[in-house]
Amino acid sequence: MLFDIFTTPRIRFGPGSTYQLGEEVAALGQKVLLVTGRQSLKQSGQMDRITQPLAISGLETVWFEEVTPEPDTATVDAVRQLARDEGCTVVVGVGGGSVLDVAKAAAGLAHAEGETREYLNGRELTTGGLPFVAVPTTAGSGSEVTQNVVLVDPVTGKKTSLRHDRWLPRVAVVDPIMTMSMPRALTAQTGMDALTHAVEAYTSRWANAYTRSLAREAVRLIIQNIYTAYTVPGRREARENMLLASMLAGMALNVARTGAVHALAHPIGTRYRLGHGLVCGILLPYVAEFNQGVAAGAYAELARHAGLVAAGTPDEEAAGRFVHYLGRLAARLELPTKLGPCGMNAQDIPELVEAAMGSSSLAANARRATRQDLAALLERTL
Ligand SMILES: [Fe+2]
Known part of the structure; x- marks a missing residue:
């Protein structure tokens, strides 16, 4: 058995943990570049939970608040330039996966010569960056415990994952209160992303005991809490369990990678401008069904652990129940269950399949998938 485990070295988890943000950041630098989205944090009324601890610790803060969903490399370049111009010594990202990814890449590339898109397209990174602190406000991406980012190249329009050993956040401050004001649709979509991470990491070719x-x-926590978090947004326990689950799933995927859902979700999300979690939620049951022949034992374990079936249920039956559950979940969360109504048509399928074929996520998928397999899978989602 061989392990190579990377994870965020310090994780401060729990309600109110953002009160410790100031002391954690002050230990890493004195001038802070704070990266957030345009509106959501201010609208949520949670801004004080970030700015007050930083101010109390005497930190000078420069603010970049222009990150939009599905961010591109030009945004990272802009953040990086601001850090350089202002002489910032530490980067703090507060937001969902898009914000954390932009902040992480800007910190990691702070001293790099080339443009961000050069590194996205394979240029080797030889310089270290600035320390990065992550504060998630959604329970989905797990970016607070991963070393990778997903960015769009504005020249090619292609969405690619970029990862580096040195890019793990130095500290993750993971406070469920920051997720309490997530709108219902975002709760559903980000929750489906986290569930996909957990299921794909569990059955990945690179999975290990850890x-x-x-x-x-993570699968158990999501299955037992996602519907409550969606229907009763103020239920703190469900929010806490969802955030814990997305973090655990992130730790798993950082080592084990994901699978065919993620290989397909990137080109589909970019092409039709669909949210990442929404696409994952649609594809997950189809990919699970495709994998079932080789992953029945794993799906059965997940079904038993999550309490979907009784302990003694045979593998075949338990795996079937698990795949069936995944198929019904998106509809229960009032999400679309097919890609056709979201804009995908049959003519686009060969191009989408081609874009997925080179993905490292596909290489990790439990069952080897050919072009024909992926095309047949997508046709079923029309
Ligand atoms: Fe994802």
């Missing part, structure tokens, strides 16, 4: 234990528990 990643499986994290992913299995």
